[in-house]
Amino acid sequence: MMQKIIESSAIGKSFGETKALEDISFSVNESEIFGFIGPDGAGKTTLFRIITTLLLPDEGEMRVMGHDVVTGFKELRKNIGYMPGRFSLYQDLSVEENLNFYATVFGTTVKENYDLISDIYSHIEPFKKRLAGRLSGGMKQKLALSCALIHKPALLVLDEPTTGVDAVSRSEFWDMLKKLKQHNITIIVSTPYMDEAMRCDRVALIQTGKILSIDSPVKIKEGFSRKLFRIKTSQKYKLISVLRKYPGVVTVYPFGDSAHVTFIDDIIDDSLSEFLVKAGIDDTVIEESEAGIEDRFLELMEKGTMV
Amino acid sequence: MTRNTVISVKDLVKRFGSFTANDNLNFEVYEGEIFGFLGANGAGKTTAIRILSGLSRPTSGKATVAGFDAGTQPEKIKKNIGYMCQKFSLYEDLTVRENIILYGVIYGMKLPALKQRIRQLLEKLKFEEYENRIISDLPLGLRQKLAFTIAVLHEPRIVFLDEPTGGVDPITRRQFWEMIYETAAMNITVFVTTHYMDEAEYCDRVSIMSEGKIVALDTPAELKRQYNAESVEEVFVKIARPPTPSRPAVGTGSKGGLKPEPDTTGKI
Numbered sequence: 001m002m003q004k005i006i007e008s009s010a011i012g013k014s015f016g017e018t019k020a021l022e023d024i025s026f027s028v029n030e031s032e033i034f035g036f037i038g039p040d041g042a043g044k045t046t047l048f049r050i051i052t053t054l055l056l057p058d059e060g061e062m063r064v065m066g067h068d069v070v071t072g073f074k075e076l077r078k079n080i081g082y083m084p085g086r087f088s089l090y091q092d093l094s095v096e097e098n099l100n101f102y103a104t105v106f107g108t109t110v111k112e113n114y115d116l117i118s119d120i121y122s123h124i125e126p127f128k129k130r131l132a133g134r135l136s137g138g139m140k141q142k143l144a145l146s147c148a149l150i151h152k153p154a155l156l157v158l159d160e161p162t163t164g165v166d167a168v169s170r171s172e173f174w175d176m177l178k179k180l181k182q183h184n185i186t187i188i189v190s191t192p193y194m195d196e197a198m199r200c201d202r203v204a205l206i207q208t209g210k211i212l213s214i215d216s217p218v219k220i221k222e223g224f225s226r227k228l229f230r231i232k233t234s235q236k237y238k239l240i241s242v243l244r245k246y247p248g249v250v251t252v253y254p255f256g257d258s259a260h261v262t263f264i265d266d267i268i269d270d271s272l273s274e275f276l277v278k279a280g281i282d283d284t285v286i287e288e289s290e291a292g293i294e295d296r297f298l299e300l301m302e303k304g305t306m307v
Numbered sequence: 308m309t310r311n312t313v314i315s316v317k318d319l320v321k322r323f324g325s326f327t328a329n330d331n332l333n334f335e336v337y338e339g340e341i342f343g344f345l346g347a348n349g350a351g352k353t354t355a356i357r358i359l360s361g362l363s364r365p366t367s368g369k370a371t372v373a374g375f376d377a378g379t380q381p382e383k384i385k386k387n388i389g390y391m392c393q394k395f396s397l398y399e400d401l402t403v404r405e406n407i408i409l410y411g412v413i414y415g416m417k418l419p420a421l422k423q424r425i426r427q428l429l430e431k432l433k434f435e436e437y438e439n440r441i442i443s444d445l446p447l448g449l450r451q452k453l454a455f456t457i458a459v460l461h462e463p464r465i466v467f468l469d470e471p472t473g474g475v476d477p478i479t480r481r482q483f484w485e486m487i488y489e490t491a492a493m494n495i496t497v498f499v500t501t502h503y504m505d506e507a508e509y510c511d512r513v514s515i516m517s518e519g520k521i522v523a524l525d526t527p528a529e530l531k532r533q534y535n536a537e538s539v540e541e542v543f544v545k546i547a548r549p550p551t552p553s554r555p556a557v558g559t560g561s562k563g564g565l566k567p568e569p570d571t572t573g574k575i
Contacts, residue, residue: 039476040447137348163474166347167504167543192474193503207476236509237488254481256508256538257527298477 005030005065005155005186006051012059013046020046022209024060028188028202031181035200036190037297043209044190045085048159051188052082065154078106081148085159087140091133095124095143098132099150106151116183117146120176138169145176149185156180158189162196174199194294205297212300217293224291224299226250227266230258232285233276242279246272253298260295311338313465313496314359318368321354328354330519331368338464339494341487343507345539346516347547352500353469355516359498360467361385373464386415389458389466389495397454399443403434406442407457414461428456448479455486465496472503484509504540513539517547 006028013021021043028034036044049055051064053073062069067076089098099121103110114121120142124135132143141161148156158177162170174196177187189200197203198217205212205220213220233239239259243252248271250262268286276284314336321329328351336342346352357363359372361381370377373387390396397406404425411421429435432452442450451471458466468487472480484506491497491511499510507513507527514524523530523546527539534542 039479040474042476160474164348164470164502166502166547167540168347168547171544192476194477237485237492240485254484254509256505294477301476301478 003030003066004028004063005032006062006188008060008062010060011047011050011057011062013043013050013055013057019209021050021057024209024211026204026211026214028186030186031184032201033177033181033187033189033199035197035203036188036206037192037194037197037203037293038190038206039192041208042206044206045159047206048082048084048157048188048190052080052157053077078151079154081151081153081156083144083148083156083158083161085163087144089132089140089144089147092131094129094131095135096128098143098147099128102147103150108151110150113150113152116152116180117149119179120149121146137165138172141165141169141173142176145173149180152183152185154184154186156185156187158187160190160192162191162193170196194292194297197293203293205300207301212297220296221291221293224296226262226299228289228291228295229261229263229268230255230287230289231261232258233281233283235281235283238279239276239281239284242276242281246275248272251298251302253295255294260289312336313338313340313373314342314498315371316355316359316369319355319358319365319370320367321351321358321363322366327519329358329365332521334514334521334524336465336496336498338496339491340512341491341497341499341510343510343513344498344500344516345504345507345513345543345547346500349518350516350547351519352516356467356469356498356500359384360388360390387463387465389461389463390469391454391458391466391471392469397442397450397457400441402439402441403429403445403453404438406453407460410457411460416461424460428460432456448475448482451475451479451483452486455483459490459495462493463495465498466490468497468499470500470502472501472506480506504538504543507539507543515543515547522546 004027008024008026011021011024024047036047038044046055050057050062050069053069053076056070064076065079069076090101093101099110124139124142132140135143162173180187200217202215203217203220204214213223231239236254240252240254243249243259243261248263248267250264253260273284312335316332316334319329319332320327332355344352344356354363358365358370358377361377361384364381365378372384375383375387377384398409401409407425407428408421411424429438434453437445437449455471472483487497487499501507510527512524512526513530514521516522523542525533530539530542531537534545536542536545
């Protein structure tokens with residue numbers, strides 16, 4: 001039987017009166033890419049600090065690679081690679097110096113596990129003498145990832161590794177993560193970008209300290225409880241405000257160049273286009289559409305606030 | 308139909324030593340537009356925005372913002388624009404009310420008018436209960452909405468938003484964009500950068516920077532047609548290459564944050 005890399009049971013954490021995490025239970029399997037998807041303030045960083053033994057939980061229990069996070073931290077710290085949310089390497093050391101430092105601190109050498117990071121590090125190796133502080137965002141990311149992997153950890157913990165990074169670099173980063181799976185490394189990653197959820201094996205949606213749902217991204221999408229309609233028009237802003245006044249509507253959300261709309265009893269008929277034309281919107285294209293993970297997240301958030 | 312131009316950029320160049328961050332930029336932004344300013348990290352967006360918001364001088368070329376020259380009248384530009392950056396730019400240890408007053412006064416508003424605006428704003432945002440709460444106590448989505456409202460407090464002709472929705476929940480992000488739409492409807496021009504490609508679709512026109520140059524500028528619909536793409540993200544991936552190692556992003560202390568840089572143009 002495959003050991004679970006992480007087993008979390010009813011973890012809770014408060015800061016003063018603020019409940020940062022509440023009743024967090026989940027498990028992560030070996031070699032999974034497991035994503036925590038949620039906005040700022042959801043509790044992702046707090047949770048990751050507990051997993052990496054940097055913070056003690058107030059309630060509940062968690063075992064990582066068989067060790068309790070409270071009592072087994074010494075062993076755990078040798079076997080986890082951590083890339084925190086803010087660039088935390090030494091800005092005044094060079095690329096090469098940073099990598100050597102991390103290897104040494106973990107009792108290994110750069111040479112020993114170089115094959116693991118070579119794909120990633122090769123992008124920045126030509127600039128190994130450059131100070132880390134002078135690297136671009138994407139380059140810093142690659143260096144931080146290399147340093148987190150240099151001791152060949154069994155578990156890699158990445159806290160918002162792509163926040164503030166452009167779409168191209170984000171995509172490349174995820175390509176690199178997929179390759180790491182082949183080395184049997186388990187990866188947990190947090191992100192506010194819903195589209196990145198699709199690149200995980202399983203995902204936990206998290207909002208204000210609570211987990212809303214855990215499943216494969218496809219199953220989460222499929223959990224969307226209504227029919228989803230996309231409506232396009234040239235008058236994007238007007239469409240949203242007009243639709244909100246339509247009696248048959250349940251939810252209206254702008255989604256880039258269209259509005260995602262759900263209706264009472266999933267019914268849509270001619271009265272809708274009549275309503276829109278009357279309001280001066282006559283170039284709409286209405287089609288039924290498959291719900292994406294963000295649609296489901298919005299639906300779960302609504303339910304959360306309705307309670 | 309002629310449209311008023313709020314920003315006019317002609318042959319704009321910005322160099323830092325031997326490195327050219329902005330390489331002959333030419334574009335215009337019209338009154339009441341929502342103008343999206345996209346590009347990979349290191350492409351030169353932050354440099355350009357700093358010039359347009361009066362924080363940095365061009366090396367050569369010309370940029371006119373709200374009628375003022377970025378090279379010779381940056382202080383006048385600052386008075387006539389609004390600016391909101393990713394970290395929300397509110398004073399965390401002051402209350403909501405105190406922040407509004409502080410910024411209002413900085414923008415040159417008179418106290419009686421300001422006090423009335425505070426009432427209006429708090430009602431509109433439904434923030435009345437938060438009036439005397441310290442900023443650091445408020446959830447992020449609220450802070451962001453407040454920061455935006457403050458950025459347009461003095462009803463500037465144009466507001467610059469530098470990645471205003473970073474990391475915020477999907478509902479707040481959308482509410483924020485509705486606030487942007489309302490603002491543009493009041494004829495305030497909105498100049499916004501974002502890494503959320505779906506947000507590019509909300510813009511009237513979008514420009515994409517790559518390696519110091521503008522490589523595309525058009526409506527989202529036209530860009531998609533031109534590049535045979537289904538989304539602005541696809542267009543972006545096709546034409547905006549990430550920075551090569553020889554092009555570090557200027558002014559990034561942490562991931563994408565603004566860091567003060569020395570002005571090395573040699574001009575006064």
